[in-house]
Amino acid sequence: MAQDGIGAAMKRKEDLRFLTGKGTYVDDINRPGQAWAAFVRSPHAHARIVAVRTEAARKAPGVVAVLTGADLAADKVGILPAGWLIHSKDGSPMVEPGHPALVADKVRHVGDQVAVVVAETRDQAREAAGLVEVEYQELAAAVTVTQAVAPGAPLVHDQAKANTCYDWHLGDKAATDAAFAKAAKVVTLDLVNNRLIPNAMEPRAAIGEFDRATGDLTLWTTSQNPHLIRLLLAAFTLGVPEHKLRVVAPDVGGGFGSKIFHYAEDFTVLWAARKIGRPVKWTNTRSEAFQSDAHGRDHVTHVELALDKDGKFLGLRERTLANMGAYLSQFAPSVPTYLHSTLLAGCYTTPAIYAEVRAVFTNTVPVDAYRGAGRPEASYLLERIVDVAAREMGIDRVEIRRRNFIQPSQFPYQTPVALQYDSGDYGATLDEALKRSDWAGFEKRRAEARGRGKLRGIGISTYVEACGIAPSAVVGALGGRVGLWESAHVRVHPTGTVTLFTGTHSHGQSHETTFAQLIAEKLGIPFDNVEVVHGDTAKSAFAMGTYGSRSLAVGGSAIVQAVDKIVAKGRKIAAHLLEAGEGDVEFRDGKFTVKGTDRSKSFGEVALTAYIPHNYPAGLEPGLEEGAVYDPKNFTFPAGCHVCEVEVDPDTGTVQVVGFTAVDDVGIVINPMIVEGQVHGGVTQGIGQALLEEALYDDTSGQLLSGSFLGYNMPRAADVPSFRVGTKVTACTHNPLGVKGVGEVGAIGSPPAVINAVCDAIGVRHLDMPATPERVWRALRTARKA
Amino acid sequence: MPAISLKLNGRSVTAEVEARTLLVELLRERLGLTGTHVGCDTSQCGACTVHVDGRSVKSCTMLAVEADGREVTTIEGLAAADGTLSPVQAAFREHHGLQCGFCTPGMVMSATELVRRNPGAGEREIREWLEGNLCRCTGYHNIVKAVQAAAQTGRG
Known part of the structure; x- marks a missing residue:
């Protein structure tokens, strides 16, 4: 291992600019002559637009333009597409209503965009937006999934009968029914996976610019995948030549999934900029972000587990209503299906599984991928029902998991729900987590807490997830409308330093550091000699971007392929310089050496020769720059064990997390400092989901009650403890780095561990998230009465 | 428009501002100090925190005119002149x-x-x-x- 290569806890290249206020986020950018946009958003959950009167706004100071849904319709642009097609059980395609960037006929959620005002300043734009008079005819709203599927519910889209987008299933129903028929015990559970608002700290922002002289369009936007946004703008929403459009996502202040998607505002600023011939800038307010960023989760689920008399799992059934919100955001259809029910085997050998998922339109903000995307919903229902089963059968919670684990000798392991796990050692992460959390000593701590009047509980979850999405052909077969490979271009400069151009995007993940370590290791050059460029379609080649913990597993593998090509070409050059056969030259530690001799050429000498090819192999192109794309061979399967310890105040119902241990197997670790940081963040989001966060709508009016940080409870420093974090490694067997991905494990493994701990503390069978003081207090009272 | 003078990261600055201009708007939009960020509109997130006379203040919650005659330090003013981090x-x-x-x-x-x-x-x-x-x-x-x-x- 090089000191600054794979496995080293290198300090980050990103830090200096962020620590000194020199980062460049979209809102930090201003273009000459720019105007500002402000959106007119619906105050109603569901209403017909009778009229939009713009005269007063047009006359307001500084106003340049007012554009409405009618203008959009007249231009025949701005319909945001879905990126994934799911088919129902009966073979019919999902109902796929278009999502207009500005609506003309009816609004379908609070915050739906009706018009945009462009003015000289931001204040003028916002003030004039308040002067646009929209006359609405209010309609009854379908707010929750349960309401939306009830007979006679208001229809969000006329073409979606019973508000159903699709009614999908996965698995072998007959085999699962047979498993239940022979079960010694069946456990059932109804649970809700609470709706969340991602709330990356940087609000979304965009600047559109049009150069009339050249026809070039540029969009600066807060995106996790600028190439995808460019493709969607070019091919679907704006219909412009892709080569004339540049999309730049500079420093981006967190995403967590919410910045994957092609949003109405991205399209609108570019469309408006082209119309008025000036750059148009827009920055979301946080309050608008609550009503316009895609939300996450929101499942209502019934789950059943069949067991034999010894607690072996025989079968699992799931029935879920998944909220899509008012429109289909790009990847929404895939989240409760192929990113969710495919994970229902978990770490276990359950032989028969059958899942039914009905996706439902409601008068709420669209729901899409949020850190974990479908897998937290899977780990939660699974790890909850396993705990309930253990409790009802009188089997120890740890023991019931061990009895059902897939054993290391069983890999590759084919689950009954489509996935084939390549590697793992679930007992190893479990053992380590039990040790680090002092599971064995818990009862002493419980007794000590009781003496202080506190109810102490401990909870565990053992999870597996799937990331590194995914072989393009598989994605296509499952309804994905994209390929999911990744690109890398490695440019070796004449002096031997390197610039990497990656199609992934870093918005907190630290790619500039991790990828540089990877190249430093593979080329044997100093870490400081590598620069990583990302986030600009004019610089890096087309690729799919960052989400689903894929950047290292897929993007990193592309880097390895490109580096391998560099080394292969370098070997030809070195062999020529060393007057040796190519097969006799080996590359190690930054040197090309003739095997068995001390005759060598450094990487720098070879690079220089490639650009000054005076003494050079005949027929070989000068230069040293290689590109590669990597299409993954399978998903990767990170797994692990999380243990949570809580104390509950029985008088107030307040839950404090007093200990949290995460032992994860994310495959080979490039930078342990960064890996631990990813787990800390993910676990905190999971604790937020379990105890604090809930996007709450009034179920009659459809008003968003948790519409700002005043009403939406974000985890703060005092809400979480310091974490005990560790890794156990089984290498991924099908990518060249052996890496699996770490971005989402924290948010996937932790919520069930927290709720299992709360249930253990207060002695109840189940409690829905978030376990707020009120819910816990009421559960305690109910338990006492019983 | 009111004119204000303040000491900003050790330098004297004068500016004419609208009475409603927030300190963070003055810093980001007028003076180009974009290191101070805006993450919310309810004074909850603290991304806009600066020092005013040595005390941390959410600059989205203070009018620019209130900074008149005071000493303001932003993230850009924290490291030493030679770039040494605080x-x-x-x-x-x-x-x-x-x-x-x-x-x-x-x-x-x-x-x-x-x-x-x-x-x-x-x-x-x-x-x-x-x-x-x-x-x-x-x-x-x-x-x-x-x-x-x-x-x-x-x-x-």
Whole structure:
């Protein structure tokens, strides 16, 4: 291992600019002559637009333009597409209503965009937006999934009968029914996976610019995948030549999934900029972000587990209503299906599984991928029902998991729900987590807490997830409308330093550091000699971007392929310089050496020769720059064990997390400092989901009650403890780095561990998230009465 | 429009501002100091935290005219003239107390005041002090470690 290569806890290249206020986020950018946009958003959950009167706004100071849904319709642009097609059980395609960037006929959620005002300043734009008079005819709203599927519910889209987008299933129903028929015990559970608002700290922002002289369009936007946004703008929403459009996502202040998607505002600023011939800038307010960023989760689920008399799992059934919100955001259809029910085997050998998922339109903000995307919903229902089963059968919670684990000798392991796990050692992460959390000593701590009047509980979850999405052909077969490979271009400069151009995007993940370590290791050059460029379609080649913990597993593998090509070409050059056969030259530690001799050429000498090819192999192109794309061979399967310890105040119902241990197997670790940081963040989001966060709508009016940080409870420093974090490694067997991905494990493994701990503390069978003081207090009272 | 004078990162600055202009708007939009960020509109997130006369203040909650005659330090003014990071900045780097970097300026400014006021601050005090600063990336673990390390040096 090089000191600054794979496995080293290198300090980050990103830090200096962020620590000194020199980062460049979209809102930090201003273009000459720019105007500002402000959106007119619906105050109603569901209403017909009778009229939009713009005269007063047009006359307001500084106003340049007012554009409405009618203008959009007249231009025949701005319909945001879905990126994934799911088919129902009966073979019919999902109902796929278009999502207009500005609506003309009816609004379908609070915050739906009706018009945009462009003015000289931001204040003028916002003030004039308040002067646009929209006359609405209010309609009854379908707010929750349960309401939306009830007979006679208001229809969000006329073409979606019973508000159903699709009614999908996965698995072998007959085999699962047979498993239940022979079960010694069946456990059932109804649970809700609470709706969340991602709330990356940087609000979304965009600047559109049009150069009339050249026809070039540029969009600066807060995106996790600028190439995808460019493709969607070019091919679907704006219909412009892709080569004339540049999309730049500079420093981006967190995403967590919410910045994957092609949003109405991205399209609108570019469309408006082209119309008025000036750059148009827009920055979301946080309050608008609550009503316009895609939300996450929101499942209502019934789950059943069949067991034999010894607690072996025989079968699992799931029935879920998944909220899509008012429109289909790009990847929404895939989240409760192929990113969710495919994970229902978990770490276990359950032989028969059958899942039914009905996706439902409601008068709420669209729901899409949020850190974990479908897998937290899977780990939660699974790890909850396993705990309930253990409790009802009188089997120890740890023991019931061990009895059902897939054993290391069983890999590759084919689950009954489509996935084939390549590697793992679930007992190893479990053992380590039990040790680090002092599971064995818990009862002493419980007794000590009781003496202080506190109810102490401990909870565990053992999870597996799937990331590194995914072989393009598989994605296509499952309804994905994209390929999911990744690109890398490695440019070796004449002096031997390197610039990497990656199609992934870093918005907190630290790619500039991790990828540089990877190249430093593979080329044997100093870490400081590598620069990583990302986030600009004019610089890096087309690729799919960052989400689903894929950047290292897929993007990193592309880097390895490109580096391998560099080394292969370098070997030809070195062999020529060393007057040796190519097969006799080996590359190690930054040197090309003739095997068995001390005759060598450094990487720098070879690079220089490639650009000054005076003494050079005949027929070989000068230069040293290689590109590669990597299409993954399978998903990767990170797994692990999380243990949570809580104390509950029985008088107030307040839950404090007093200990949290995460032992994860994310495959080979490039930078342990960064890996631990990813787990800390993910676990905190999971604790937020379990105890604090809930996007709450009034179920009659459809008003968003948790519409700002005043009403939406974000985890703060005092809400979480310091974490005990560790890794156990089984290498991924099908990518060249052996890496699996770490971005989402924290948010996937932790919520069930927290709720299992709360249930253990207060002695109840189940409690829905978030376990707020009120819910816990009421559960305690109910338990006492019983 | 009212004219104001203030000392900003050690330099004297005068500006004409609308009465309604917020301090953060003056810093970001008029003076080009974009290191101070805006993460919300309800004074909850703390991304806009700066120092006014040595005390941390959410600059989205203060009018620019209120800064008249006062000394304002932003994240751009924290490192030494030669670029040497302040102890808190250095500790954030050493302990990986930042990921996406968006909350970082506010976190660093807030933590700097704590370290200067209460050099021996322990974990609980640090977590409570940071109540007004939201971070969505780090889970606070490494921020707390960084602030604790800086607090032990006794210098902000």
